[in-house]
Amino acid sequence: MQATIYHNPRCSKSRAALSYLEENGHDVTVVRYLETPPDVDKLRALLASAGLSPHDAIRTKEPEYRELGLSESTPDDELLAAMVAHPKLIERPIVVTDNGARLARPTELIDDIL
Numbered sequence: 001m002q003a004t005i006y007h008n009p010r011c012s013k014s015r016a017a018l019s020y021l022e023e024n025g026h027d028v029t030v031v032r033y034l035e036t037p038p039d040v041d042k043l044r045a046l047l048a049s050a051g052l053s054p055h056d057a058i059r060t061k062e063p064e065y066r067e068l069g070l071s072e073s074t075p076d077d078e079l080l081a082a083m084v085a086h087p088k089l090i091e092r093p094i095v096v097t098d099n100g101a102r103l104a105r106p107t108e109l110i111d112d113i114l
Contacts, residue, residue, distance in 0.1 A: 001026050001114060005104075006033040006046070006094040014093040017104040021095070026114070037087035040080045046094055049101035054079035057091045057103060064089055 003026045008014045021028045031038075038046065047057050054076045059065065064086045070079060083089045093104045099113040 001097055002029070003027070003110075003114075004029045004031060004096040006031050006038070006090070006092060006096075008032070008034055008092050011092055013105055013107070016107050017093040017095060017110060020104075020107050020110060024114070033090060033092070034087050037084055037090070040077075040084050043080055043083060043090070046096065046101050049096070050094065050103055052103060054083065057094075058083060059089050059091055062086075062089055 003021050005014070005018055005021065005028055007018055007030050009032070018028065018030065037043075047054060050057070055072055055074075058070070058079055060070075064082070068082050068086070070082060074082075091103055091105070095102050095104045095110050095113065097113045102109045102113050104110050
């Protein structure tokens, strides 16, 4: 099966998800989202496919979250724009197959879409 992973090689959870996919024989396309972040429409679609709100998929402990004045009450469109402008805020890894998308935390959640 073909899979796409929105990957940060410095993240242990992201590396674990990539290894899991490769070890199970899946053809994986790696998107280094810190270098090539998705646009707002793509990110919105990814999150919708994964059943996540923007706040569910934002890294609230990153300094940028506080510096930008983001909170649980920030409108989704503002959160998405912040995530695209500061891709470090995007929770990882996100894995996509023809069966949908999942935030692979824990890694085994990938099985839902394989």
